Amino acid sequence: SDGGSGYEFSQFNEIVTGCLCHEHVRDAYHVNQKIKQRLNFVPELQAELKKAIRHHDWSEIELVLTTAESTILIDEEEVETHQKEQIRLLKGYLNRNWDYLMPLYKRGLGENLRGIGTCESNHRPYSYRVKGHGKYWSKDGVRNVVYVIEGLKNETLEHAILEEMPEYNKQQSVQYKEALKAAHKQVAHQSHEGVRHGSIFHISSSSSSIGRLNKVLSTV
Incomplete structure (x- = not known):
């Protein structure tokens, strides 16, 4: 699930009431989209954060976010405030969804399963x-x-x-x-005459607007 309204764990859990195992996962596309949106000022750290999520290691998450914070330009107050807020929001998002970001292979469902799973x-x-x-x-x-x-x-x-x-x-x-x-079957190519050239006779190109039109037509 993308975790939006109506797509929370509780909603899915109600749908599958009685099943022996319900594994709820955050959709990888939306997680990556959130990372790209929040860390757009440090694109070089986006891959590192995705790797930390795959490892499901919170200490790695904090390390990447701390590194991102260290790149903020403190001499531009407005930029600094905005970028710090982006990091705070991203950290909150990852914290709220941490259980659902655990990769499938770490859930005891099989070692060959990779990614965080998605439907x-x-x-x-x-x-x-x-x-x-x-x-x-x-x-x-x-x-x-x-x-x-x-x-x-x-x-x-x-x-x-x-x-x-x-x-x-x-x-x-x-x-x-x-x-x-x-x-x-593809229709064989047919040659066409193309654009026809035109001209207006017996009128000087410098004497009137019609003459100028004649000049334009002659150069088409």
Whole structure:
């Protein structure tokens, strides 16, 4: 989860009530985004902070943040105040989410698992199709779109369609297949005449506005 409103541990815990194990993790994309936003004045330390998170070592976190604070320009009061506030906010964010930043391999789920785990990045095939760009859906409509996307991702769509519409599997004629192939072939390049040149006769280019227009057309 990204930890936003409605996506806290308690919300997920309610969804999976009764499961034997619930491992809640912060989405890596949003964690990295927060680091980039807060430490934009010391980009060279961003990778070090990400490494400290992967190690899940709070002493490393404090070392990186202390180093970042030491780079602040104390002779510019406004900048100093802003950058110190960014560090304070980032430290608070990491502290609040510390339990959820523990990598999977440190949770006893298997040594080969790396990263902090994420499911949110897998939402993109759905969210890109059904959100934004002024799209609006009925409840049934958005459910059907998600079913189609899910079927394509899991390669189960054709099987599902055939169960409902066996006629979908009818063999197409040879002529139809050939026509389809022909339609997909790239059309051969055709040369074009391009821009035509124009001119206005019997008018001097220096005597009037029409003459100036003649000069422009002659140089096109």
